[in-house]
Amino acid sequence: MNRTFCRLILLFSFVALLTCSFNIKIVSAEKGAAYIDEVSGEVSVKLAGGVKTVAAFANMPLSQGDQILTGDDGSAKIRVAKPESVSTIGPDSRVSIAKLDRKAARSKFSLKLWTGSMWNSVNALSAGDEAVVETPGARLNVRGTNFLVRVQADGTLSVFAASGLVEADLTTKSSSGDASILVAPTQQLIAFPANLPRELHNALTIVDVEELVKQSNPFILKAIIASTSAIITENNALIQSLQKDLNTNTQPVIERGGVESDIYISSQQDLQAYAANLNNFISNVAYEAVRASKLDSAELTRFIKEINRKIADSSQTVRLSGVDPINPLAGVNPMSAAEKEQERIRLEAVLKEIEQKQQLLQNDFKANVSLTLQQLTDLRNDLAAANQSILEKLQDDAEKRYIAQLSPEELAVYKKNKQQLVAGQLNTAAKPAVPAPVTSDSSSADPEITLVQTKTETGFNLSIHLKQFTGSSALYAAEFHFISDHSLVAGGSGARLLNNSYFSPANSTEALKTITGAMGSSPVMKTETIYAATQFGAASDVAISDGVLATIPFKVTGSGTLKLFYVKIVDSTGKAILELTDAAAGLPPVIVYSK
Numbered sequence: 001m002n003r004t005f006c007r008l009i010l011l012f013s014f015v016a017l018l019t020c021s022f023n024i025k026i027v028s029a030e031k032g033a034a035y036i037d038e039v040s041g042e043v044s045v046k047l048a049g050g051v052k053t054v055a056a057f058a059n060m061p062l063s064q065g066d067q068i069l070t071g072d073d074g075s076a077k078i079r080v081a082k083p084e085s086v087s088t089i090g091p092d093s094r095v096s097i098a099k100l101d102r103k104a105a106r107s108k109f110s111l112k113l114w115t116g117s118m119w120n121s122v123n124a125l126s127a128g129d130e131a132v133v134e135t136p137g138a139r140l141n142v143r144g145t146n147f148l149v150r151v152q153a154d155g156t157l158s159v160f161a162a163s164g165l166v167e168a169d170l171t172t173k174s175s176s177g178d179a180s181i182l183v184a185p186t187q188q189l190i191a192f193p194a195n196l197p198r199e200l201h202n203a204l205t206i207v208d209v210e211e212l213v214k215q216s217n218p219f220i221l222k223a224i225i226a227s228t229s230a231i232i233t234e235n236n237a238l239i240q241s242l243q244k245d246l247n248t249n250t251q252p253v254i255e256r257g258g259v260e261s262d263i264y265i266s267s268q269q270d271l272q273a274y275a276a277n278l279n280n281f282i283s284n285v286a287y288e289a290v291r292a293s294k295l296d297s298a299e300l301t302r303f304i305k306e307i308n309r310k311i312a313d314s315s316q317t318v319r320l321s322g323v324d325p326i327n328p329l330a331g332v333n334p335m336s337a338a339e340k341e342q343e344r345i346r347l348e349a350v351l352k353e354i355e356q357k358q359q360l361l362q363n364d365f366k367a368n369v370s371l372t373l374q375q376l377t378d379l380r381n382d383l384a385a386a387n388q389s390i391l392e393k394l395q396d397d398a399e400k401r402y403i404a405q406l407s408p409e410e411l412a413v414y415k416k417n418k419q420q421l422v423a424g425q426l427n428t429a430a431k432p433a434v435p436a437p438v439t440s441d442s443s444s445a446d447p448e449i450t451l452v453q454t455k456t457e458t459g460f461n462l463s464i465h466l467k468q469f470t471g472s473s474a475l476y477a478a479e480f481h482f483i484s485d486h487s488l489v490a491g492g493s494g495a496r497l498l499n500n501s502y503f504s505p506a507n508s509t510e511a512l513k514t515i516t517g518a519m520g521s522s523p524v525m526k527t528e529t530i531y532a533a534t535q536f537g538a539a540s541d542v543a544i545s546d547g548v549l550a551t552i553p554f555k556v557t558g559s560g561t562l563k564l565f566y567v568k569i570v571d572s573t574g575k576a577i578l579e580l581t582d583a584a585a586g587l588p589p590v591i592v593y594s595k
Helices: 002-025 209-214 218-226 228-247 268-291 297-308 337-383 390-404 408-430
Strands: 034-040 043-046 053-055 060-062 067-070 075-081 084-089 094-102 107-122 130-135 138-142 145-151 157-163 166-171 178-183 187-191 204-206 448-455 459-469 477-485 488-490 508-518 525-535 544-556 560-570 576-581 591-593
Touching (some): 138 145, 138 157, 157 166, 157 268, 477 488, 525 544
Antiparallel strands (some): 034 060, 043 067, 477 560
16 A cells, blocks of 8 residues: 555656656747757757756757757757757767847857867858857857867867858967967868967868768768758859959958968969869768768768759769869968978877877876775775675665564565575575586576766766676676775765666665775775665566666766776575676776766
């Protein structure tokens, strides 16, 4: 009776939660508002002023201050009606709606890309309208532009323009303040904001399509190809303007707001070479996407057929064969080519030095973890005889709570069943071993444990993934011990961590405990996180063929490593199904994290 009542309360609570959620989320996107137009893979949104994230969905409205986060396989498309634009966000990205100011006379829209990649298609703006993409250390101003922005984990900024102009304002540490540069079609700006070149225009090169495709996921590549018609229209206007200057014996200059591009056109031959790059860019992307197995050839052929129907000039249609490669010198002033190459070499050296420092730091973390693990293992061996394991204590406490709610008759039955279970174990142990026939039962596969790390706003969630815990390997309780640097803290809002699909809340319990201190004589502070879960009462062993047992939230305050160094999983009789120590094979590899 009590259990049924509790389940009804839980059901009503869940319905109320859903109702509240839908009241917030399911609303039609206002005209001129920003909203998520399309979602693929893992995508979540952190609402402005909130701390929790919710799963993103198509037509989900967005407000100023909202953050969009994509997972390893996630992509999303953000659409804004005024100023009209579409932004396609790639995987492992974090994007904020920095400004969404909609008024009758003007509209201002700004996105901030903290990390990851984003393809942007911005239509021609009306007077007073403003479209901006911000990154750490840069502000990109656009008007009628198709461009790609990427911010790598080490802070490297990459901006590529397919059409239109991107004015990049980069914050510098010099006394001169900010530095501005204009990125013109086919140009790519690659810079490390913390170490900019003396002459910023030397960071501009002609796009490397092979590298662009390599670093882009299929969702973004299709978005680039889908923008073909708009790209052709804008670039045709640019070529006509440059041709007009040549016809009047005027040196063509691409500029906006007093900032000049370093695209160099001094003759008809220069213009033809530059125009060829503009016309061949999309075909090169499509060709390379198929060659690199980023897009399926048959599917892309059908997609391109639809794209080409919108293109009036057959010489500008997208092709997958007979494609002329991009000329890396078209539009480049021969006098500055050597300086651009020197800047490329300098930037490679800077980034390589940063990578080496990060690797040394990671190696140091791993060495400290290995030392601590040995000290921790020695300490556990010394205390093993005097202390109960966390799992055993958790099971004892759960059994006591279960027995306390039984009637005298139910208690008698429970004790009788327990005695029979123990007797059955003794009888089984006394019998001689008989070789079992070899079968092809899939449950004979070795149980397997993996850890899945998912980024969050404050750190990451760690999912304990179990595989092949079926048949005789079905589990009743489990215990996991992690060791990490002091910059990692487990825990959250006190919510249940166990997967209710496997362990019912009615007859299971869990414990999460952390211990921080220096191990042995080492001055380095380490944190041991212990997670244990068990069933109790009439619950039976649970089979998990492939699924998540529990998910532990971790808050990150710095850089370090996390390692699972001890596991014990038992069945309802107390028999160990799996027990792994740091010295044994089968434990997941060390996880390296950073803030």
